[in-house]
Amino acid sequence: MARKSDGDSRPTAAQVELARLVADRHEVRLPTGFESDGIWTRKFLDVFAYDPEAEEDVFRRVRNLVQYVREGRDTPEMARKVGLRPDQVEFMISVLRWSDYDMEEVVEDFETDPEDAAWRDMERDVEARSYGYY
Structure with missing residues (x-):
């Protein structure tokens, strides 16, 4: 039987394992039950996973987003500066906040x-x- 490809399906075992590896690498927490949420897992991998040759890009994005949030910049500006869509920036920020990144020191x-x-x-x-x- 073919898998549903509408995004509502559960993530594959490979996606779950990759999400765990990527979360460890970026020191972020995964929500309980992410293993059964295909949409969330794919969003997570979309913004935090990386091509091994462009690994530093994701680390740069994380560093920059943390700084931009501290500076009080708006989402469209952050998205433009880090090369993501605004919805991806909002998702990445929510994961970083959930993971207790210190992002509230707006000067x-x-x-x-x-x-x-x-x-x-x-x-x-x-x-x-x-x-x-x-």
């Missing part, structure tokens, strides 16, 4: 960000040295 005022202040102080120091104020 709204860059003038009060301690890291920015440190850079400004360092730049002022370099300027002062170049003019001989020390």
Whole structure:
């Protein structure tokens, strides 16, 4: 009997095993029961699985999305920057949040960000040295 190809069918054993391997590789959690949810499993593999020659692309996407969420960027902009569709970006973000990635540190005022202040102080120091104020 032929398998249904409408996306409602259960994932294959190979897809389930690949999803587990990919989840371990990216340190993300899979939801309970994903083994019987073909649509979710295929979405997961679509955004987190990779061609061995382009492995770094997925890691780059994860890093960039975490940073973009922290910066408060909108979904269409994030999608354009990482080369995914907006629905794929939303799915990837939901998996990362579910997996406890720290994505909630949005810095709204860059003038009060301690890291920015440190850079400004360092730049002022370099300027002062170049003019001989020390």
